[in-house]
Amino acid sequence: CEAEILGVRPTHCIEYKYAPTDIQFANAVNDALDSFKSGRADMAAIYYERIDVEGHHFGPASQQRKDALKAVDTILQHMTKWIQDESLQDDLNVIMFSDHGMTDIFWMDKVIELNKYINLSDLQQTQDQGPVVSLWPAPGKHAEIYNKLSAVEHMTVYEKEAIPSRFHYKKGKFVSPLTLLANKGWFIAKSRDTLPFWANSTGKKEGWQHGWHGYDNELMDMRGFFMAFGPDFKSDFRAAPIRSVDVYNVMCHVVGVAPLPNNGSWSRVECMLRAPAGAAAAVHPSSCVLGLLLLLCKLTL
Secondary structure (H helix, E strand, O other): OOOOEOOEOOOOOOOOOOOOOHHHHHHHHHHHHHHHHHOOOOEEEEEEOHHHHHHHHHOOOOHHHHHHHHHHHHHHHHHHHHHHHOOOOOOEEEEEEOOOOOEEOOOOOOEEEHHHOOOHHHEEEEEOOEOEEEEEEOOOOHHHHHHHHHOOOOEEEEEHHHOOHHHOOOOOOOOOOEEEEEOOOOEEEOOHHHOOEEEOOOOOEEEOOOEEOOOOOOOHHHOOOEEEEOOOEOOOOOOOOOOHHHHHHHHHHHHOOOOOOOOOOHHHOHHHEOOOOOOOOOOOOEEEEEEEOOOHHHOOO
């Protein structure tokens, strides 16, 4: 919300700060609800990433990640009670969603070190490390690097035009000539030495991260979640999986805004709405959108 888009800024914006706390999240939810009650806002969006942070540091199945989820659940319970106490359940739509899932990684064991298979000086540029790595081979080195890395286990090497269409990626003008995609749980790096580690009390190095995302989007662990309730949504209804780009159309519908051209599909979301998605949306007094980075694959408390 700190960026100006087409000359427009949000009416109210709280500056993003990296270190997320439960108190910050609770205060943001309370501020949003107060803005609806006072009529200062028709829509509020809240981004919260503690569950994501704990999942990265300790792993999606860790107690730290579970504790973070319990804290979010408690705050959301207070939110739903407030909505009922204020008799706003017929006026307020709440949408909760994440933009990715997460899986376990093993830096101490499952690391693909590129310097073991190719001469790194044969690369003009390397971008990123992790599940997806982009390579720009030096002139005359493309075929050699492609052939050598294609023989490496636990990852797939794609030339630009061979990248699967379902990734919606290969037509980008900044896409590299070679893209490496690791198998679930594996991590690609130039060398193990380039990975940051924790040094424990014994002096032994330990992995700094135990959870990651960005793997093949067909993997169940990579899926996000979507939940919604309010006057515009059916009750006790479970929809088929939707795509991240579909959320925009849902948000526009519940606040009565005509969506701009986009890659979302009404056919995947209209089943969850009480009124036909193609019909003119009724404008409700307020709609709250909560963007929560939760982990779909490990939602058990």
